[in-house]
Amino acid sequence: MRSVAITGVGVVTPLGSTPAEVLRRLEAGETAARRPTGFDPAPFSCALCAEIPDFQPEQHVPEPKAVRLMNRDTQLAVAAARLAMRDAGVTVGATYAGEDIALYGATGMAGLPLAEVAPLVKHAAPDGCFDPRQFGAVALKRVRPVLSFKILSNMPISFVSIFEGLQGPNAVYNPWEGQGAHAIIAGMRAVLRGRAACALVGGCDVKTHELAFVALQQHGVFTPWRETGSGVVPGEGAAFLVLEDEERARARGAAMYARMTGWRTATMPLGDSPAATYGDLLAPLASPVPAVVVSAAEGNGRARDAESQAIAACGVAAAPRLAPKRHIGNLFAAAAATQVALGAILTKRSPAGTRVLANTFGFGSEQAAFLLEAV
Amino acid sequence: MNRVIVTGIGVVSPVGNGRSDFWRGLVGGRSGIGPLTLFDASTFPVRIGGEVKGLDLAGLAARFPGARGERDRKVWLGLAAVEEALADAGLVAGDMQAAALHVGVGLEVFFLEDVARIANAADPGRAAGALVDGPADAQPLQTPLDRLGQVIGDHYGILGGRYTNCSACAAGAQVIGEAFERLRDGEAEVALAGAADSMLNPLGVGGFGLLRVLSAENDRPQQACRPFDATRQGTVLGEGAAFVVLETLDRARRRGARTYAEILGYGCSMDAFRVSDPEPSGRGAVLSMARALADAGLRPDAVDCVNAHGTGTPKNDVVETAAIKEVLGDRARRIPVHAVKSMTGHMIAASGAVEAVAAVLTLVANTVPPTINLRTPDPECDLDYVADGSRPMTGRTVLSNSFGFGGQNATLIFGRYDA
Numbered sequence: 001m002r003s004v005a006i007t008g009v010g011v012v013t014p015l016g017s018t019p020a021e022v023l024r025r026l027e028a029g030e031t032a033a034r035r036p037t038g039f040d041p042a043p044f045s046c047a048l049c050a051e052i053p054d055f056q057p058e059q060h061v062p063e064p065k066a067v068r069l070m071n072r073d074t075q076l077a078v079a080a081a082r083l084a085m086r087d088a089g090v091t092v093g094a095t096y097a098g099e100d101i102a103l104y105g106a107t108g109m110a111g112l113p114l115a116e117v118a119p120l121v122k123h124a125a126p127d128g129c130f131d132p133r134q135f136g137a138v139a140l141k142r143v144r145p146v147l148s149f150k151i152l153s154n155m156p157i158s159f160v161s162i163f164e165g166l167q168g169p170n171a172v173y174n175p176w177e178g179q180g181a182h183a184i185i186a187g188m189r190a191v192l193r194g195r196a197a198c199a200l201v202g203g204c205d206v207k208t209h210e211l212a213f214v215a216l217q218q219h220g221v222f223t224p225w226r227e228t229g230s231g232v233v234p235g236e237g238a239a240f241l242v243l244e245d246e247e248r249a250r251a252r253g254a255a256m257y258a259r260m261t262g263w264r265t266a267t268m269p270l271g272d273s274p275a276a277t278y279g280d281l282l283a284p285l286a287s288p289v290p291a292v293v294v295s296a297a298e299g300n301g302r303a304r305d306a307e308s309q310a311i312a313a314c315g316v317a318a319a320p321r322l323a324p325k326r327h328i329g330n331l332f333a334a335a336a337a338t339q340v341a342l343g344a345i346l347t348k349r350s351p352a353g354t355r356v357l358a359n360t361f362g363f364g365s366e367q368a369a370f371l372l373e374a375v
Numbered sequence: 376m377n378r379v380i381v382t383g384i385g386v387v388s389p390v391g392n393g394r395s396d397f398w399r400g401l402v403g404g405r406s407g408i409g410p411l412t413l414f415d416a417s418t419f420p421v422r423i424g425g426e427v428k429g430l431d432l433a434g435l436a437a438r439f440p441g442a443r444g445e446r447d448r449k450v451w452l453g454l455a456a457v458e459e460a461l462a463d464a465g466l467v468a469g470d471m472q473a474a475a476l477h478v479g480v481g482l483e484v485f486f487l488e489d490v491a492r493i494a495n496a497a498d499p500g501r502a503a504g505a506l507v508d509g510p511a512d513a514q515p516l517q518t519p520l521d522r523l524g525q526v527i528g529d530h531y532g533i534l535g536g537r538y539t540n541c542s543a544c545a546a547g548a549q550v551i552g553e554a555f556e557r558l559r560d561g562e563a564e565v566a567l568a569g570a571a572d573s574m575l576n577p578l579g580v581g582g583f584g585l586l587r588v589l590s591a592e593n594d595r596p597q598q599a600c601r602p603f604d605a606t607r608q609g610t611v612l613g614e615g616a617a618f619v620v621l622e623t624l625d626r627a628r629r630r631g632a633r634t635y636a637e638i639l640g641y642g643c644s645m646d647a648f649r650v651s652d653p654e655p656s657g658r659g660a661v662l663s664m665a666r667a668l669a670d671a672g673l674r675p676d677a678v679d680c681v682n683a684h685g686t687g688t689p690k691n692d693v694v695e696t697a698a699i700k701e702v703l704g705d706r707a708r709r710i711p712v713h714a715v716k717s718m719t720g721h722m723i724a725a726s727g728a729v730e731a732v733a734a735v736l737t738l739v740a741n742t743v744p745p746t747i748n749l750r751t752p753d754p755e756c757d758l759d760y761v762a763d764g765s766r767p768m769t770g771r772t773v774l775s776n777s778f779g780f781g782g783q784n785a786t787l788i789f790g791r792y793d794a
């Protein structure tokens with residue numbers, strides 16, 4: 001019976017780009033939530049976001065000229081994926097053939113800031129209303145073809161495959177945290193079923209620009225801010241994990257963060273109680289009690305309370321909790337991989353057999369939780 | 376390991392809506408390409424596309440209140456196909472609670488009308504804010520890609536996992552392949568899998584036009600998409616949707632379901648080359664097909680027909696031809712190869728699902744649809760492309776390819792199922 005081990009972690013977050021730094025700052029109680037630097041948030045119910053202040057894509061993208069083809073989501077994905085592969089010590093061709101490495105990723109909604117979308121339509125609405133004839137006659141001629149690469153939702157993962165040389169089984173999911181969890185599980189399945197020797201899984205998202213804020217507000221994500229004065233703080237970042245067959249990882253002398261011993265997913269029906277769904281998810285993973293819970297809680301009272309209720313109902317309320325979203329913001333499509341990555345780091349510094357529960361609860365219907373064990 | 380059967384089919388496409396009309400269109404060599412009417416494209420370099428006609432939007436809105444007011448056309452296309460697939464399988468909402476739902480979709484559409492209001496305002500930030508202060512029933516700037524899956528899932532009460540796949544042109548095949556794996560591995564007994572897409576809007580037509588992959592033969596739309604023809608100048612965008620109901624053989628037998636065909640294998644790969652061009656040697660395509668064959672436990676000689684990706688772009692068709700020859704060897708020249716896109720255009724994320732339905736119906740009807748518009752042989756495309764009308768199908772298996780923008784590839788293999 002195969003088992004899956006996490007052997008590499010790559011994160012690029014508002015609180016740092018190494019797992020150790022992120023965890024240190026989280027545990028020190030630092031927060032990256034600030035007023036957005038790129039736009040005035042006054043029209044929105046939420047006035048905060050968590051930005052990465054000093055990200056230099058040229059330092060991470062192997063072909064600097066390709067940076068102009070990428071939106072920020074893609075740049076972050078390429079960076080985090082590269083960090084994860086290096087961290088695992090996986091070299092394509094030497095450790096595994098590229099065709100033996102699977103790639104499953106999640107990307108988010110609203111991938112471009114207004115400054116990049118605006119030129120598309122700047123000259124297509126002479127009287128204020130969009131006119132497709134003007135768009136065809138004038139605006140299209142002023143748009144650089146590379147814009148298409150920034151809009152397509154699979155591009156972050158495509159660029160990762162190109163720069164890392166990965167040719168294995170793959171898929172791209174979208175747009176919320178639960179679909180990010182599906183990406184992780186798809187990679188685990190690929191390894192467990194022998195369809196790949198190794199899988200790079202993760203996600204990326206950027207929700208720190210004004211069009212993302214428009215989308216989030218329109219889809220009700222900011223509603224708790226209006227009702228309670230607290231809520232989701234949108235963030236930006238990417239996280240990737242290298243998953244390997246544990247036996248093969250051990251054979252090559254890989255350092256292992258954790259063994260992935262269990263996972264559960266649930267589809268939450270429209271209008272259903274999150275507490276009940278979370279409880280059903282956590283119950284099979286709660287015994288024996290995990291040493292730490294990587295909580296999905298953020299400033300949203302309803303979801304936070306639902307998770308607390310579920311944790312209490314499963315008898316794990318005594319376990320210490322780490323709540324990354326309160327500090328680095330909600331990374332949406334990247335959140336699941338971030339939660340599991342932080343769980344993996346906590347596991348690695350713990351004695352063998354220590355269990356860490358990573359909750360990946362979020363928007364949309366899909367919810368998941370992962371149980372990690374120190375090797 | 377469970378065997379997995381296709382027990383329901385739903386499809387809307389430029390050549391016909393509904394399984395029967397779609398199939399009549401394909402077998403009859405009906406082109407669904409024409410001048411674009413969904414928006415005023417008169418100033419665009421490309422003004423043709425494969426539109427779905429005759430869709431009863433008002434009826435769909437009445438039957439799917441969860442989608443009412445939705446501006447994203449692919450949601451409606453998808454709902455129409457889902458409705459037919461479930462009815463065709465004889466399943467209703469109560470049967471679907473434990474089902475897995477795998478939905479493929481393409482580009483997230485910005486509604487340019489709204490973006491224009493922001494971009495042209497004296498104070499864009501304030502204009503963006505005005506959008507969010509609109510009436511409660513105002514439609515959002517963007518439709519999240521999981522919208523179709525949410526509407527389907529909530530409407531039919533599907534709780535066995537909802538997966539939204541955006542793997543570009545490979546998405547439609549990937550979702551069927553992933554659902555197949557799930558059923559085969561015993562994680563579910565029934566799945567609804569398919570894809571929907573429409574790029575026939577200013578952003579889609581304009582964006583793909585900028586990438587120079589579209590034929591601009593606006594004066595002869597029905598001849599514009601010519602897969603494997605030496606004079607081909609590019610693909611033509613289409614729109615459509617297809618969903619299939621998949622069940623384990625045991626479940627299908629238990630309930631006496633109709634059995635269209637069996638899924639035998641699935642493979643996928645990445646080119647890891649460039650985001651805009653296929654890898655010239657066809658390595659990614661070869662890997663995808665070889666994996667599907669291995670997954671099915673079949674030798675190349677067992678493949679009886681290839682439903683090609685066949686876009687009509689100069690590069691794709693040469694690379695795909697070479698890849699088919701490498702994987703199938705001598706067998707490649709002895710079996711029919713055909714390209715549905717010659718009639719439907721390239722439906723992007725939906726293509727793989729629509730073409731999977733075509734592959735299934737090829738087995739059911741014992742007929743291979745034609746590749747229309749193939750008149751001038753290309754020395755580099757030297758397989759038997761079924762150019763002169765439909766042809767009787769002999770044999771038991773069809774291999775269907777979908778290769779995506781960005782380098783994602785997927786292959787499905789369907790087999791005849793004899794009860």
